[in-house]
Amino acid sequence: MNQVRATTPPAVPLDEKGPHSRRLRLVTVIATFGGLLFGYDTGVINGALPYMKTDLGLSPFTEGLVTSSLLLGAALGAVVGGRLSDRRGRRRNILMLAVIFLIGTLGCTLAPTTAIMVLSRFVLGLAVGGASVTVPTYLAEVSPAERRGRLVTQNELMIVSGQLLAFTFNAIIGNSFGETGGVWRWMLVIATLPAVVLWFGMLVMPESPRWLASKDRFGDALAVLRQVRSARRAEAELAEVRQLAIEDKKSQTGGLRDLATPWIRRLVLVGIGIAIVQQITGVNSIMYYGTQILTDAGFSADSALTANIANGVISVLATFVGIYLLGKVNRRPMLIAGQVGTTGALLLIGVFSLLLPAGEGRAYVVLALTVTFLAFQQGAISPVTWLMLSEIFPLKLRGFGMGIAGLVLWLTNFAIGLTFPMLVAALHISTTFFIFVGLGVVAITFVAKYVPETRGRSLETLEVELHSRFDRSQPVAAGKEN
DSSP: OOOOOSSOOOOOOOOOOHHHHHHHHHHHHHHHHHHHHHHHHHHHHHHHHHHHHHHHHHHHHHHHHHHHHHHHHHHHHHHHHHHHHHHHHHHHHHHHHHHHHHHHHHHHHHSSHHHHHHHHHHHHHHHHEEEEHHHHHHHHHHOOGGHHHHHHHHHHHHHHHHHHHHHHHHHHHHHHHHTTEEEEEHHHHHHHHHHHHHHHHHHSSOOOHHHHTTTTTTHHHHHHHHHHHOOOHHHHHHHHHHHHHHHHHHHTTTTGGGSSHHHHHHHHHHHHHHHHHHHHHHHHHHHHHHHHHHHHHHHOOOHHHHHHHHHHHHHHHHHHHHHHEEEEEOHHHHHHHHHHHHHHHHHHHHHHHSSSSSTHHHHHHHHHHHHHHHHIIIIIIIIHHHHHHSSSOOOHHHEEEEHHHHHHHHHHHHHHHHHHHHHHHHOOOOHHHHHHHHHHHHHHHHHHOOOOOTOOOHHHHHHHHHHHHHSSSSSSOOOOOO
16 A cells, blocks of 8 residues: 555646537536635625624624634534545535535524524535535546646635625625614625525536546546547546546545555645645634724724725735736745745734824725735635645545645634634734734745645646655655656
8 A cells, every 4th residue: 555656647638629628617617606605705704793793792702703613614514525525526515515505694694693693604614614625626626737727726716706795795785784783694695696506507517527437437437528628638538547546446545544654644744734824824814804904903994894895806816816827837936935925914014003003004004915915815825725735635535635634724714713803802913913924934934845846747647746755754845846
């Protein structure tokens, strides 16, 4: 089981344009409605929370609990969703998640008490976590290697678009009906629409060809590949997938017991590290509490709601840049550059929050720096994180590995979402951001030392390379990658 594969999967020809290209684009658009829901449901709390605080009588602790209960659900949803996608298939799992999105959204919208809100947000989190690991996996497995970076990152684009939609609807509804009781319920219920689109859309989408191959359904896998590849490419790619699927089956990979295998265990640890790196920038302190951060900096409540739209706009624009760069730049340098940028922006937010008096001047400086922070986060760190997590795990272990990494990612997110209001209350916002600066330095060191390069390989070739690399007896280190 520890023996390194002696053979590398044969190279496949580049894909050609044709009707299958339109089919692949449609598959990508429909599947990424899961990302849109992920973004909307995590972003909507930003503007809804101030109104919810009044209606439900939230304290700083229950405020953090309402926000972070979704994240705790997402942690469980990620690990369970990863396992279910390995057992039942990526497509069937996304269909189930669409139903959970709908149930959770309606529960939050109609919640009469804080307890019901926390429970409904937890249920909604199950869907968010499941989508966070299943959708990138599905996209990675239906995409050709040369387009995988851009197609998988379409999900990140939909996540930030969902957050932008949430910020925009929050501002419109809040500024127009802010004096109306229960206005936050209208902010939340909008998420039912993309959940319905996702469910109906996935009914007519194909299953992942690589998952089908892992279940020895090679004929079905070829039929799906012919939908999204040229005929010549489909045949060659199936041969590559078949070879590795058979070898994985012989090695019995695909579950918790495989963590006893050194190369798999070390690879999962690297995946966990990548997941933590994405969260300890403190990005979700801005995505969840951005309106309150801007209010504390000097904006009025209505102005903060409107100004927060800038955070959503820059996230979408930066993701477009990130999608372009993923086709041109290696993953690891891009991740390091993003970490340097976010750490620098947080340092400046902390410094100016200390030095500048409260008022419009400080408010606009903080807004400019949060926009800068999000440009680096959403343009480099977040796209690379979800892409690399969808790439690095072996076929039979992909859902499980993504689930473990997703579990840790969402637990880290939960810890930040729960403690941020209390840290700000106890330490002031500048000291809180200085803590994130220190974590950013640790993250940069980890990425430079341990994270492998994944660009330009098919999933099968990448599996062989990572098996060889992580099966060594010496500690993991960054090798020479192109």
